[in-house]
Amino acid sequence: MSALPIRPSAHPPIRIGILTVSDLGAVGQRADTSGDAILDWASEHGYEVVVRSVVSDETDRIAGKLVRWSDSGEVDVVLTTGGTGLTERDVTPEATAAILERGAEGIAEAIRAASGPGFPRAWLSRGKAGTRGKTLIINLPGSTNGVKEGLAVLATFIEHAVDLVSGADTRHQTPDTASYV
Template sequence: MWRIGILTASDKGARGEREDRSGQAIREFLSPIGGQVVCYEVVSDDPARIRDALIRFSDREKVDLILTTGGTGLAPRDVTPEATRAVIRREVPGIAEAMRLASLEKTKFAMLSRGVAGIRGSTLIINLPGSPKAVRECLEAVSPVLSHALETLKGTFGDHD
């Protein structure tokens, strides 16, 4: 069972003015891949708060996978990719590319998504868009490789034949 952290970046969500439907969409998606949510937080679109939560989930809570939602667009307060880059050691660009490509098949606006994916220690971090529909589309695009990625990251996957 994979230990999962969900981090929602939303000013309105952090103030209790908006229900976190994107975080709920992530939760609904995790059961089939054997994920258990052990950390969940809604933070404002503040780089320091996002960085702190990512570090805490990864380093203290030892989650295997952090899925963020929100803050990946072009608005001035959309800073999730920058906060993520500040804490990861290596990027995994193919994940973000695959999500954008899958989303582009549905909407031209997908090219405006700036989400990234990367590794901190033994934790994989993936930025998802802020809408529940986009969250589901992106997770569908990457779900076939998530277990393999996490097994490889943990050193539990065998040799490639």
């Protein structure tokens, strides 16, 4: 029998913040299709998007939103999209690293590993992941396809990750505790 995390059926929906990092998007010159993809994914999985914003590729703006949203307690997860590449303006990883309290490097590695074989440019992503307080923060690429591939990876463990970060009971189901569910 596989070990599954114990989640009460009345578990509240995961509260998500979507932060799109795009100079053109911040001034209304580019549609936020990657943010829309996150919104659609969250809805399909029964998660609640409680805040959403588009900011320019500026470290202080990105870090400021991440700190405000995380420290407010209104979100369980912040998903950023954009600003993870190699250009001078791509500063999302630096802004994220500056405010994280604990890294979760395996998450960013898993996202790159899922996309890399089919799209070698995915290896150029410098996205970060980690926690601030009880909030999980994850950088996704800026492309809609990159976001969708990253979300497919996150879907496999995000609920358990949120439980761990929040301090919820994460005992695993075994034959002896199967009735505990």
